[in-house]
Amino acid sequence: MPTIEKTTTSEPGAEAERRVLASVPAGVFVAGEWRAPASGRTFEVTDPATELPLTAAVADGGPGDAAAALEAAVAAQDGWAATAARERAEILRRAFDALVARTDDLALLITLEMGKPLPESRAEVAYAAEFLRWFSEQAAHVGGGYRAAPGGGQRLITHRQPVGPSLLITPWNFPLAMGTRKVGAAVAAGCTMVLKPAELTPLASFVLADVLAEAGLPPGVLNVVSTTDPAAVVAPLLADPRLRKLSFTGSTDVGALLLRQAADNVLRTSMELGGNAPLIVFDDADLDAAIEGTLLAKMRNMGQSCVAANRVFVHESVAGEYAERLTAGMTALRVGRGTEPGTDVGPLIDARQRNKVGALVDDAVAHGAVLHGGGPRGDVGFFYAPAVLTEVPGTARLTREEIFGPVAAVSTFREEQEVVAAANDTRYGLVGYVFTRDLARALRVGEQLETGMVGINQGLVSNPAGPFGGVKHSGLGREGGDEGIEEYLEVKYLAVAG
Template identity: 65%
Template sequence: MDEREVIERVPKQLFIGGTWRDSDDGVFEVYDPGNGSRLCEVADGRGTDAEAAVEAAVAAQDTWAATPPRERGEILRRAWRLMIDRADDLALLMTLEMGKSLTESRAEVVYAAEFFRWFSEEAVRIDGVYKRAPDGGGRMIVTRQPVGPCLLITPWNFPLAMGTRKIGPAVAAGCTMIVKPAQLTPLSMLALADLLVEAGLPGGVLNVVPSTSASSITSPVLADPRVRKLSFTGSTEVGRKLVAQCAPNLQRMSMELGGNAAFLVFDDADLDTAVAGAVTAKMRNNGESCVAANRFLVQSSIAEEFTERLTERMAGLHMGHGTEPNVTVGPLIDETQRDKVSELVTDAVGRGARATTGGGPAERDGYFYHPTVLADVPVDARILEEVFGPVAPVTTFDTEEEALRKANDTEHGLVGYVFTRDLDRAVRVGEGLATGMVGLNTGLVSNAAAPFGGVKASGFGREGGDEGIEEYLDTKYLALALSS
């Protein structure tokens, strides 16, 4: 299927109550960040649309919660199969609206689909407890029930995987949903909704409302006390505002927020493995990832060699439009993001850092920035904050204690990476990092079967793994008295 056909097959309307419908507020345009071209127009939802989506979700909730777990799981299983069968088309769609290479987009489709397969199996494993009361006079029954209608807000950088990571457990648990996809990448979510209909998901269980005004959707939805949960992936700044909006109705929340990952390389590490891990952890998704390595902390005795090897690898990456052959680096999502990256690099160089490769935007159509390695980065450089882009700032440490102190010197705590061949050190540093996840001698931590999430300002709650479905279930205790 060619590019135009892939775009044309995606529904462009709002999806509410099992039907596709227009918005009274008109449409907005979606663009290809690889060349700036217009892809299509999508319905632009507003408050009345959000309210209609809530009504549809509420109306479907009781019937959906009563649907047998096996049936819910089979719908997810069929959706997984459909995603795998259509991986090439879904990948092309994602590349066009987001910019990542086709190779990365295909990998994301497979990763995204895996959440449907994982939670199709979890649907039938929602358990409870029946036990005798300690005084012997009664029985205690503990059950798990769906929390109810949920608002799911997904980001632009992983438009399919962040959707299935939320939709999968919600469907498995028996919750209905209102999904607000990112304005920059709504097409992948709309295609996913269409696929779920084909898989047999009943009307009203999933409702999708794209919009150029996030607050016009989130405000009325969260103001409705019938909506019982929010799951959000995005910036810490926006996350704090959403937490405040949930306070009046005390809605359950899962918040996957910003990261500032430290990548620690000790002098006993296998440097080939460390450099390969560094490229993976930094350049996945063009560096536009909350789990991207952002601060490379390298033991002083090997810092020069590590930087040289990393520079060689980064300089050899092939930049281009994501649909071109052999591309490993695509564009950033938009001009604003590219300018932010450029500003942070300029600030670092102005404070004394050296660009050993890259160091500026690419002179071509689209929002490209050269893969960059910065050496001798001073501690006051703003680049040591989260940077969503292909930039690897390298700093040094002398001792394990210093490495941990520098790694933990951030409000964020999503993930950290540790490269060492010393098992004792791996355990010490892994346990000492104030993060929700740690990659030991690997630059890739994401797995549908593992709990994804952070601590501190990186949020709370977990997605994926055995823990993922817990976020969509309430615990109910029934006290059963027995007659004497």
Template identity: 60%
Template structure:
């Protein structure tokens, strides 16, 4: 499988070597999978020139043609889903079940935006004051830099590339150093689907700034879309300020999970496992804090503990594995640090609470109770298979706990009361709310957050707007 995956740079449609190579590791075995080309600054500058040179031609390509390329890419991804899933499991660690689900989710962005490509609309209207007409059109924003994370190495690429290609923008993609193979494989697939040379470059690199610095310093690059930490996002926004480049920022999360006493507990426990354990907990939309109404807290903890403790942990390629390794030693150590801090402050682990012995970066699925308010795990994104539980008594208290964070990506709430669902859903300060479900991601819906979780939306009808500029033409009456 690995032997057939490209490992060179993809510069404007051509494969080439970089200035060196770096290793890609299997987090389940700690063994090297392969080496990948490392982009030099000269490669980056050439990719910029190619993106700029091809922008006008690509923008003038008929929308239907752009859409058909995306449609063919969706078909190829669907046909090759098993191989693509295996590749993702090997380089990122998630189970094959998780990887298969990501392939389906990722491919759906290409199908969705293949249809949106032909729905880029404007308007024509009479000037209300008389004396002419108004013509409003939408045009591609221009060449883009797309920076993708390691936790969803395929879906975060298609979620950005889908609307960029549909809108008529050329693009440079910087994939995460830990997981470059999925994006390189996607570049080959897009080329096979008919994407013209010059539209896309993919530049793996051991230095993110070596790519982003020269690209964003060039005023001809008109947009940045970034998924990653809030800390890095703030720095990138600053870099975009001198050239006033448009930015979409999908940043950190600290998702609250609110469980009210009238909820269906079976549904809530299932939703909790989904919201927490998807992608080993390494997800910006993973439930990070469980706030449970006091009267049902004991039963919920017992049932959640039973579910979490029964999950099979192992290498993602093994049959029946539900929880794979964390992506690297640094990520595992961060989880250890946050859990140990909570335990030292008085929390109790009803299951897990420690890393697993042996090769691979494994951490046991963990449930924490009696978590004190000053525990770091309630403030920081744990990005691992850990569920800290606290209690509340009133609805107002639940909303206060949910909003007591700088982040605002997603919240989950479970209740049978429709009025409460709407009332609390509108009160929480997040860009998305899952009501009686632990899964909110959908290619047809706008994905994104507020506050320190970023701005802009990906997916849905809103997703393509991030890649379009609005132009107004004032048409005078002819004499």
């Protein structure tokens, strides 16, 4: 099996980094084998903290590799669908155990390719593994129905069967967890897959493929193709009538394009797209809980999360104290390479993302917002220090666009209906957060928010046992929860005479 070539470095921990990188398989993974890409091309994966290549040997797959991957998935589909649900469950459970056992190495790999601090990477490994355990428990409990027709003379039988070969496209911000969230559900349902990881962070997906193969996943059930030209790989797959399912996590604009391409073959689609999350702090909120919740909802993953708090609305009676305490909390966070002990905030993923955050902050200030802290940090690495913006006007771009960075944009409100209207004034609808001691208000506002998820007095909603997803331009379908496996199943109805 080919392995990734790694760079050398003299900094502390370099030996562990070399060992972890050397353990990652390379190539495209098709029919249970790692192969050199048909194109013969490779590309670099860069450490966003150092701007140095971690590897120059990642397979740059093309249309031929995509076709081979789909061919393998199609060939494996019937046999995999006929595999006993308990066997599929046991494979997922073994893979869960393997991920947990490799937590430290996987966390280091995630930090190297994505940049987040090691404690956050360890949390991602635990989160990612939990999807495998959750769906292992779901696999053997896919239900059906049997009843007599109301008019008599007929029996109505329903059961669920796999959708079929599926294309899974994952983003760069949670390189392991977004893979297990999709792959776990597809494996449990009996679907075969082609996984296309983000080119910025493909390494964790390669390890996931290896772990599942070692856990007993048959060849062809999971195939992985990395590429620097997603359009060339994805478009022919969507045009192939043998593909029956598309699951995508990423930007709304790309998701809309994929939906248009998927329409020709009327594919089942799951879309987890962008967000513009409101976080509302009422006058009766526990400010300790609100500050803690805001920091969690804003700063997880350096703010590079679709569920990050994007617009913070604070009641005018507590806005001054809230802004002061939030600024103190944000600016006290330590910025550094994610492998360094004590680091709270790692780099952003690349220069483009750092420049976008800076441009949104500059635009807000130009429209009258007041900036507290923040800004690019250091000469090397894509670092941006945490910042708070107060007095943010509705004309600022960041009230309409995802910040995807460590910047909290705070504005004030007076009345409940005023803030609900402002929170809903967006094309997005993924998640909202509400802080209040009034249970009736929490439920009332939570029901009025046009979002798929709501956090009440907490800044974290993601849980494998909960249905993750949004409304409006934030997507279609749900991942996780009881609903997640349903995205990979079709309902069949049998009408039986007698």
